[in-house]
Amino acid sequence: xxxxxxxxxxxxxxxxxxxxxxxxxxxxxxxxxxxxxxxxxxxxxxxxxxxxxxxxxxxxxxxxxxxxxxxxxxxxxxxxxxxxxxxxxxxxxxxxxxxxxxxxxxxxxxxxxxxxxxxxxxxxxxxxxxxxxxxxxxxxxxxxxxxxxxxxxxxxxxxxxxxxxxxxxxxxxxxxxxxxxxxxxxxxxxxxxxxxxxxxxxxxxxxxxxxxxxxxxxxxxxxxxxxxxxxxxxxxxxxxxxxxxxxxxxxxxxxxxxxxxxxxxxxxxxxxxxxxxxxxxxxxxxxxxxxxxxxxxxxxxxxxxxxxxxxxxxxxxxxxxxxxxxxxxxxxxxxxxxxxxxxxxxxxxxxxxxxxxxxxxxxxxxxxxxxxxxxxxxxxxxxxxxxxxxxxxxxxxxxxxxxxxxxxxxxxxxxxxxxxxxxxxxxxxxxxxxxxxxx
Numbered sequence: 247x248x249x250x251x252x253x254x255x256x257x258x259x260x261x262x263x264x265x266x267x268x269x270x271x272x273x274x275x276x277x278x279x280x281x282x283x284x285x286x287x288x289x290x291x292x293x294x295x296x297x298x299x300x301x302x303x304x305x306x307x308x309x310x311x312x313x314x315x316x317x318x319x320x321x322x323x324x325x326x327x328x329x330x331x332x333x334x335x336x337x338x339x340x341x342x343x344x345x346x347x348x349x350x351x352x353x354x355x356x357x358x359x360x361x362x363x364x365x366x367x368x369x370x371x372x373x374x375x376x377x378x379x380x381x382x383x384x385x386x387x388x389x390x391x392x393x394x395x396x397x398x399x400x401x402x403x404x405x406x407x408x409x410x411x412x413x414x415x416x417x418x419x420x421x422x423x424x425x426x427x428x429x430x431x432x433x434x435x436x437x438x439x440x441x442x443x444x445x446x447x448x449x450x451x452x453x454x455x456x457x458x459x460x461x462x463x464x465x466x467x468x469x470x471x472x473x474x475x476x477x478x479x480x481x482x483x484x485x486x487x488x489x490x491x492x493x494x495x496x497x498x499x500x501x502x503x504x505x506x507x508x509x510x511x512x513x514x515x516x517x518x519x520x521x522x523x524x525x526x527x528x529x530x531x532x533x534x535x536x537x538x539x540x541x542x543x544x545x546x547x548x549x550x551x552x553x554x555x556x557x558x559x560x561x562x563x564x565x566x567x568x569x570x571x572x573x574x575x576x577x578x579x580x581x582x583x584x585x586x587x588x589x590x591x592x593x594x595x596x597x598x599x600x601x602x603x604x605x606x607x608x609x610x611x612x613x614x615x616x617x618x619x620x621x622x623x624x625x626x627x628x629x630x631x632x633x634x635x636x637x638x639x640x641x642x643x644x645x646x647x648x649x650x651x652x653x654x655x656x657x658x659x660x661x662x663x664x665x666x667x668x669x670x671x672x673x674x675x676x677x678x679x680x681x682x683x684x685x
Contacts, residue, residue, distance in 0.1 A: 249285055253548035256281045260541075260591070270587050271530065274537030281544035294543070302539055303532060306492065307413050312528040313495035314404045317502050318360040319520040324506035327369040329470050330355045335377070336458045336466040343445035343452030345381060346391035347438045349374040353395030354434040355470075357402040358477050359502065363585070363628055367396025367636045371643050384451040385647045387444060390629075390655025393636040394437055397625040400585060402430035403481060404495070406531065407585055408621060414538060414590070415597050417613050419491045420484050424681045425614045427485070429622060429670060436662035444658045472509060476501045485684055534590065542594040551598035558599055565603040566671065569616075572596050573623045573667065580627020588624050596620075611678050618677050619670060626663045629656045 247255070256277045263273040283291045302308075334348035334355070341347075349370055357366045371392045378388040400407045403423035412419045445452040480498040483489035489497065506512035545551065558568055572592075579588050600616045607615060628636045631653045641647045670676055 249548040250550050250553055252281055252284060253545055253550040256544070257591075264587065270590065271533040271537040274534070274541040274590065278537065278541035278544045282540065282547065285544070285547045294540070298539065298543075299536055302536060305413065307409075307419055308532070308535070310404075310409060310419065310492045310495050311406065311531055312524055313492065313499055314406065314409070315527050315531075316520060316524040317404075317495060317498045318362050318365060319523050320499065320502040320506045320512070320517075321356070321359045322365050322369055323516050323520060324502065324509065324512055326359075326470075326473050326505065326509070327352065327356055328373050330473060331370065331373045331377075333466040333470045335455060336463050339455030340457050342449060342454050343387070343441045344455050345374065345378050345383065346387055346441045346452055348455075349378070349391050350395045350398075350434055350437045350441070353392075353398050354402055354431065355473065355477070357399035357430075358404075358481065359473070359498075360399055362406060363396050363399040363625070363636065364639060366399030367393060367639045370395060371640045375640065375643050379644065381453050381455060383453065384448070384651075384655075385644075386651045386655030387441070387448075387451045388655070389637065389640045389647055389652040390657070390659055391437070391441060392640045393629045393634065393652065393656055394659035395434075396636040396639070397628050398430065398434055398437075400628075401426055401433060401621060401625055403427065403484075404491070405621070407589060407624070408617070409491075410531070410535065410586065411589055411593065411617050411621065413535065414542070414593055415613055415617065417617060420487075421614055421681050422617060423481070423484055423491065424684055425618050425677050426621070427481075428680055429618055429666070429677055432666055432669075432676070433622070433625075433663070436666050437659055440658040440662040472505050476505065485680075487684075534586065538590040538594075541590075545594040551595055554595060554599045555602040558603065565605050568603065569600070569605075569619075569671065572600075573619060576620065576623040576627060577630060580624070580630050585624045585628060588627065589620065592620075605674075607674055607678075611674070611681070614681060615670075615674050615677050619667065622663070622667055622670070626660065626667075629659065 260273050260277045264270055279291060282294065331348060331352040334351040335345060338344045338351070339348050352374065353366050353370050356370060360366055374392060375388060399405070403426050405426065408422050408426060409419060411417070412422045441452065476498060479501065480494045483497070484491055484494045575592070576588055597613070597616070601609065601612060605612060628634065634653065634656070637652045637656065641649060641652050
């Protein structure tokens with residue numbers, strides 16, 4: 247068996263193990279170790295395992311992971327979600343479909359602090375779904391808006407998947423955050439526009455909310471000044487070069503903890519729960535990074551990426567055609583893999599291929615551009631059938647919702663996503679413009 251054939255075999259074994267619910271970190275570690283040993287020998291594998299984990303986990307960039315995780319846990323338990331939704335609802339809830347639009351805006355604001363798609367969908371769903379149900383919103387629109395809004399958590403910085411991508415591909419985390427900013431808020435704007443079009447076609451799907459005075463709008467805005475301040479300090483500090491991502495995360499943790507204790511319902515027992523959950527999540531992510539690193543080294547030793555580059559160069563296909571094919575595979579994989587699994591499985595193969603192609607984009611920018619595109623398509627997988635994790639989370643809050651109606655409700659948002667991906671492919675400056683402006 248050739249090394250390339252061995253790589254394909256190990257990838258098939260990896261998918262089988264993942265399909266029977268073996269943890270992704272363990273499957274990547276086992277498959278990577280077996281493949282490495284068969285190509286380089288057991289002594290070489292043991293030498294790698296004796297040094298690589300220490301070198302990998304000593305990386306300064308990885309220290310940002312537990313800090314942003316803790317910041318997200320504190321934000322989730324502080325009760326700020328209700329304030330964010332209430333403020334957005336006060337400003338735009340009066341128009342038709344306004345409550346759903348407010349939920350999207352709230353998801354974007356909470357995602358900028360939390361960084362987790364599932365947490366964003368879960369916390370905003372608990373707050374917004376009862377309100378939309380009270381105003382007799384259609385179940386399809388309510389579930390679709392909340393499930394789609396939740397995906398903003400992994401695109402709008404900070405994002406754990408974005409950080410893992412940057413670490414695996416050796417990209418600058420600050421630049422990745424900057425590159426994600428415009429596409430992230432373009433996503434929120436596209437979702438709000440999708441709701442506006444939907445309720446124009448189906449007026450009964452999104453009734454108007456209660457009328458509010460200008461004084462009420464101002465008061466609600468004052469209620470979230472502390473959340474806005476944290477957002478501006480953390481992300482503004484990164485974008486302006488005042489903080490590194492790790493320093494910004496440290497500041498964010500302190501500010502979010504103060505907010506949780508003074509404005510939320512946080513107590514010392516709640517803080518202990520946040521610390522324990524952060525430790526567990528961090529350990530899981532670090533284990534995944536170790537498994538992904540070993541699997542990536544095995545794939546590199548097999549020379550599968552080199553073969554892929556040669557095939558691409560000899561195929562006669564344009565780089566954009568190949569890029570679209572790669573992005574389409576994410577939609578297929580999204581039917582049975584989660585977002586992090588898709589990134590970890592494909593990046594060792596796709597990234598070298600992308601970097602070897604000529605898109606007319608400088609090499610320093612190419613990795614950033616592809617990373618944002620991949621993350622967006624992975625994000626779409628969170629709301630596509632038959633898995634659609636965000637859809638299942640929203641449905642769990644209301645047994646009366648039918649799964650068929652939930653997936654029907656995400657269709658307008660999927661259309662918005664496809665248009666956005668097309669724009670980002672055709673106009674890379676949408677992603678890279680802010681990076682060049684700030685850099």
